[in-house]
Amino acid sequence: FQSSSSVKTYVDPHTYEDPNQAVREFTREIDPGHIIIESVIGGGEFGDVCKGKLRLPARPEMTVAIKTLKPGATDKNRMDFLTEASIMGQFDDPNVIFLEGVVTKGHPIMIATEYMANGSLDTFLRNNDGKFTVIQLIGMMRGIASGMRYLSEMGYVHRDLAARNILVNETLVCKVADFGLSREVDIDTTDGAYTTKGGKIPVRWTAPEAISFRKFTSASDVWSYGVVMWEVISYGERPYWNWSNQDVIKAVDKGYRLPPPMDCPEAIHQLMLDSWQKERSYRPKFMQIVKTLDKLIRAPELLRKIAKARPLHFPESMQTTITQFSRVEEWLVASRWNDTSNIFCTLVTLRWTK
Numbered sequence: 011f012q013s014s015s016s017v018k019t020y021v022d023p024h025t026y027e028d029p030n031q032a033v034r035e036f037t038r039e040i041d042p043g044h045i046i047i048e049s050v051i052g053g054g055e056f057g058d059v060c061k062g063k064l065r066l067p068a069r070p071e072m073t074v075a076i077k078t079l080k081p082g083a084t085d086k087n088r089m090d091f092l093t094e095a096s097i098m099g100q101f102d103d104p105n106v107i108f109l110e111g112v113v114t115k116g117h118p119i120m121i122a123t124e125y126m127a128n129g130s131l132d133t134f135l136r137n138n139d140g141k142f143t144v145i146q147l148i149g150m151m152r153g154i155a156s157g158m159r160y161l162s163e164m165g166y167v168h169r170d171l172a173a174r175n176i177l178v179n180e181t182l183v184c185k186v187a188d189f190g191l192s193r194e195v196d197i198d199t200t201d202g203a204y205t206t207k208g209g210k211i212p213v214r215w216t217a218p219e220a221i222s223f224r225k226f227t228s229a230s231d232v233w234s235y236g237v238v239m240w241e242v243i244s245y246g247e248r249p250y251w252n253w254s255n256q257d258v259i260k261a262v263d264k265g266y267r268l269p270p271p272m273d274c275p276e277a278i279h280q281l282m283l284d285s286w287q288k289e290r291s292y293r294p295k296f297m298q299i300v301k302t303l304d305k306l307i308r309a310p311e312l313l314r315k316i317a318k319a320r321p322l323h324f325p326e327s328m329q330t331t332i333t334q335f336s337r338v339e340e341w342l343v344a345s346r347w348n349d350t351s352n353i354f355c356t357l358v359t360l361r362w363t364k
């Protein structure tokens with residue numbers, strides 16, 4: 011059955027009786043003799059990640075990234091490892107990491123994808139702080155939004171959209187990566203916060219409804235996308251800085267939103283705020299986000315107005331709430347803000363606005 015839109019519908023590999031069936035159906039088996047491993051570039055949850063060459067018959071040799079499954083892995087490890095391939099194998103979009111194929115009939119078991127020479131977006135931006143034009147940064151955002159539009163049209167919800175899960179190729183094209191359960195250890199251990207049910211949620215990138223009652227949808231992916239926009243404009247700054255996860259949840263619930271990074275065009279910060287609407291149905295769709303970014307790229311004069319950075323970004327209503335109280339202590343007690351970092355920030359705000 012072909013859905014109405016030109017894009018086919020994503021099939022969750024977990025719905026297969028025999029998960030190997032999903033691998034056979036959605037991936038291309040590569041003869042291990044066609045893969046040459048050259049070097050180790052990273053450590054994944056299931057084994058080494060390498061750089062290498064793929065020589066397919068009648069195809070030019072290409073550079074690939076190869077995830078390997080460590081010997082002695084359990085069957086569950088093997089299935090979780092190959093689940094990512096079964097998911098990726100269903101996608102074909104210029105802004106989604108492309109699966110070249112898998113090796114399941116030899117050892118080690120391998121997943122081969124296109125090689126993304128500039129690595130993960132967060133590290134790439136931190137290592138190139140201040141080096142790009144606003145138009146280049148918006149071009150990166152546009153690519154990510156376009157990849158997410160394709161995934162959402164396929165009915166795929168990512169759940170972990172963050173700059174660390176975006177890869178950048180040699181021509182600055184950004185592609186969505188990191189699918190399925192096989193999260194890379196070095197990625198999740200820093201940002202996963204355990205939920206009551208033991209699930210790991212990257213709190214500072216996750217929409218309130220997904221944190222509160224695990225309501226993950228493309229609208230919660232749009233919330234995460236807004237945080238990725240903030241990461242891009244701030245060249246890889248950590249969202250909410252060193253605040254604790256609990257403070258982030260409390261502040262966001264009270265209406266606090268990340269302020270515009272330095273030199274951020276007002277139109278871009280407004281798009282972030284639209285993506286961070288509490289009511290998920292009010293958030294823009296990825297299609298709309300792509301159109302808005304295209305309009306801004308085509309009419310750079312719309313980017314000239316720079317957002318004014320205020321120490322803590324509260325909606326207007328919150329500002330009046332603060333000024334209603336005659337004394338700071340009163341407001342702090344009323345708002346039960348008992349954490350020093352919050353008190354400091356609030357005092358800065360009050361000093362600033364008085």
Ligand SMILES: CCOCCCNC(=O)c1c(N)n(-c2ccccc2Cl)c2nc3ccccc3nc12
Nearest residue numbers: 052053059075076077123125126127128129187194
């Ligand atoms: C600074 C230059 O760095 C170049 C790095 C190129 N890397 C890639 O193209 C990767 C790439 N294409 N993947 C990848 C993503 C999704 C599915 C499979 C793979 Cl191999 C990676 N998964 C990784 C997991 C842990 C650590 C590093 C990793 N690097 C890559």
